[in-house]
Amino acid sequence: MAEKLMHALQYESYGGGAAALKHVQVPVPSPKANEVLLKLEATSLNPVDWKIQKGMIRPFLPRKFPCIPATDVAGEVLEVGSGVKNFKAGDKVVSVLSHLTGGGLAEYAVASEKLTVKRPQEVGPAEAAALPVAGLTALQALTNPAGLKLDGTGKQANILVTAASGGVGHYAVQLAKLGNAHVTATCGARNIDFVKSLGADEVLDYKTPEGAALKSPSGKKYDSVIHCANGIPFSTFEPNLSENGKVIDITPGPSAMWTFAVKKITMSKKQLVPLLLIPKAENLEFMVNLVKEGKVKTVIDSKHPLSKAEDAWAKSIDGHATGKIIIEP
Template structure:
């Protein structure tokens, strides 16, 4: 592929939203020793993508401008680096790119072999691309932070999942129900039946008084809260936590980090746990396997062509997507 150019979407600086994205022609990247070059069939967007553009993660991200955003990709291997052992041209895969360098909103991308996983024929490119940041975050929150055993062997656990119709939330509901859990979930009124269809036992409209208070309709105290929304203070959660209950916050604010520190210092039995994703290849393989077996599904909010990537960007920024926003060729 040396010397060839490809279509890509990038931004040159902070801010600008969807209007700040630029369609450009750039060279097709060459895979290094430990990388594979993929022709992309799907990418999924995550809030972190537009948060990088907004400058919310500066000075860490991005490493430099111009920057091609998106980390969650699925496609076909077209070339492999000299040290790659597990993949060959023609393999269908799903891969996660580093947020530092990005590269997903393009026709081709290079991915590290160490975070590339085979995609079985039963799993579509869109389904696989959705799994990465959102699915892995839900998996880590439940299994590591909340201690849920997804084979159903653990002790009965009451869980609350906020923003349960979104990217992380819709995976969290499905994964939680593989464990021995009772799931209460919050979402907007239009998505109540959808969240029930994912397996939630009780669903609250977050705009009603009961939904805003997060009180379980059946009066249960929560052993863990997977907090996928924003702007809810600790004082709202605390009355409904069990004695050793945890709030697992997937987008911790400075205020949340302060609460985390206070709870630690005072040896509080109730804890706030900030979650930063530690992506692991074996966890991605596990999730892909669940999709193949029909035990987990990626719900696609909308699909957009790369030529209209700004529409997908605006949809993600709006914050009301049901499931995942996907960009296809």
């Protein structure tokens, strides 16, 4: 019997950006033990996808070539591998694929049962596919290093979210407000009203002197910063932090790791905390339920067909998306 083929996009070496994504026909993958085969309905892009292609995350995430990128997917279960207990054919789900293998820019993908959750009918495929990396990064940053209680029972914290109109940022603002935080946010001038609509109490245009200095208009010192932007040194944050303030860096580079080490060694009360996402099914289920209940919304920047996924890739690299970029088969 001939293998069933599917349309996918892949790249064959590091570098090359959107132009290096090639449209190919490849065999539909088969689920192994504890895996499910999904017919994809939506895939969302994250900056880490093109950073892996650029080779920026070697040696942590080496690539086997050719590689079908992207990890955040929603779809329908077509087939289950041996040992799968929680899913059956026909289930609507959202899943996070492994960054080592990717697989999301295709018509079908295999996902691990333990990183797959059911998707209620109130949550559309695009809204769900947007959640895994961006939503879970915001959730982990706020609940773990920042210590926010999302049921609002903790003491009120002052939170700064940089690049608040982006994928992680737009979720971080909404989650912080659920946790009863006072939220200051930075974004570009065109997105100020949008970020206010997410619930931010104060919004700074990052291109103004006040925005560049990250000073709260009401003079508040930040207990935690959910740092989603690039290129801001710790010295800019430091005067704006409370006594035990933390900068939680979601994209830590070498200079952030150096600052983290120095602050630890010198036992500084003000810390830089590099965040490495550890995706968990229960956290993904928690986020899906918040969307279902209308407590958090996924904002979609744009939708692109799989046949033009390279346009979505270029838009993600450009770095000015408001919310999430979605690809649909």
